[in-house]
Amino acid sequence: MIKFLDLQKVNQQYATELKQLAGQVIDSGWYLLGDNVKIFEKELANYTQVPYAIGVANGLDALRLILRGYIEMGFFNEGDEVIVPANTYIASILAITDNNLVPVFVEPDPKTFNLDFSKIVNHITNRTKAIMIVHLYGRICWSEELVDISNKYQLKIIEDNAQAIGACWRGIKSGALGDAAGFSFYPSKNLGALGDGGAITTNNYDLAQKIRVISNYGSSKKYVNEVKGLNSRLDEIQAAFLRIKLQKLDEDNKRRLEIAAIYETELNDLPIILPEFSKNHVYHLYVIRTNKRDELQEFLGKQGIQTMIHYPIPPHKQMAYKEFNHLKLPITEQIHNTVLSLPISPVHENHEILEVCESIKRFFNN
Numbered sequence: 001m002i003k004f005l006d007l008q009k010v011n012q013q014y015a016t017e018l019k020q021l022a023g024q025v026i027d028s029g030w031y032l033l034g035d036n037v038k039i040f041e042k043e044l045a046n047y048t049q050v051p052y053a054i055g056v057a058n059g060l061d062a063l064r065l066i067l068r069g070y071i072e073m074g075f076f077n078e079g080d081e082v083i084v085p086a087n088t089y090i091a092s093i094l095a096i097t098d099n100n101l102v103p104v105f106v107e108p109d110p111k112t113f114n115l116d117f118s119k120i121v122n123h124i125t126n127r128t129k130a131i132m133i134v135h136l137y138g139r140i141c142w143s144e145e146l147v148d149i150s151n152k153y154q155l156k157i158i159e160d161n162a163q164a165i166g167a168c169w170r171g172i173k174s175g176a177l178g179d180a181a182g183f184s185f186y187p188s189k190n191l192g193a194l195g196d197g198g199a200i201t202t203n204n205y206d207l208a209q210k211i212r213v214i215s216n217y218g219s220s221k222k223y224v225n226e227v228k229g230l231n232s233r234l235d236e237i238q239a240a241f242l243r244i245k246l247q248k249l250d251e252d253n254k255r256r257l258e259i260a261a262i263y264e265t266e267l268n269d270l271p272i273i274l275p276e277f278s279k280n281h282v283y284h285l286y287v288i289r290t291n292k293r294d295e296l297q298e299f300l301g302k303q304g305i306q307t308m309i310h311y312p313i314p315p316h317k318q319m320a321y322k323e324f325n326h327l328k329l330p331i332t333e334q335i336h337n338t339v340l341s342l343p344i345s346p347v348h349e350n351h352e353i354l355e356v357c358e359s360i361k362r363f364f365n366n
Helices: 007-012 015-028 035-048 059-072 090-097 144-153 205-215 236-246 249-267 293-302 319-324 330-338 350-365
Strands: 052-056 081-085 102-106 128-134 156-160 180-184 198-202 219-221 286-289 339-342
Touching (some): 015 236, 035 052, 035 198, 052 059, 052 205, 059 090, 059 156, 059 198, 059 205, 090 102, 090 319, 144 156, 205 219, 249 350, 293 350
Parallel strands (some): 081 102, 081 128
Antiparallel strands (some): 180 198, 286 339
């Protein structure tokens, strides 16, 4: 069996340190807003090369809090519009609608799966206040064209960086490109906790302070509530775990790149669409496209190879968003009908990846 992702094996390499840290946190008697969170925030800020990082409960909350922060600061008002790629996980959309803002879906570039910058301007109205970019599957979504658009129309750029920690654009890391960025530390991420966790990074001191207040019940002083806040805080024990794993993140991302290079070499001549290879891509997922997606997945499953579909239903076709079900977004819909994610993680061995490739070759040769 070649697992899609073996989290037990991923975390086994840290097991001794994680167990020691867990004991230290338990013995400390301090489980929220302690030293581990403070130190992890500094280490994440240093890694990302930004002045401010705030630990929060999860990746969705990270995006929710960024938008809420801008609302509290008077930059956004309810009913304002946020441009967002149609091809994304539903969390990107939930963060927008949860703040009574309006998502404006823009089609992706089929070569990168990311937002098609050439289509943004046609969707800008006098209610547009921000562009939420998503570094989908670990690939940087950035360009000078995007910066020019944001400057011309005075739009905030918010990074959904749930899948791309460590990715770079011209030496600048994801999470340091836009006005603010949301991170997820869900266990399967490149930097994964052993539970839920998230963070926000920004260069804006006022926004960082506002987010800290909102995420702590709207309070900067105990029992004094300045705004109607949320309870969204990173646990001490998860922060301690993340501090250990952050040290090995670049090494793990390098291993993902090595696996992607094997797929690129071995699958290049087959009738499938491969992701554009890039050394700046951290390959949270390795996603191919084929019109025979379901048949291929079934075939690989019979060979003992696990694959996944990210994501079978686009946000605008979900029952939760019936108000958008009428939208016609053919590129997004085609992508969601043809994508298949192959195994890729720092603990996969070369012979396993080569076995996946050989099985895919057998499928198409037959």
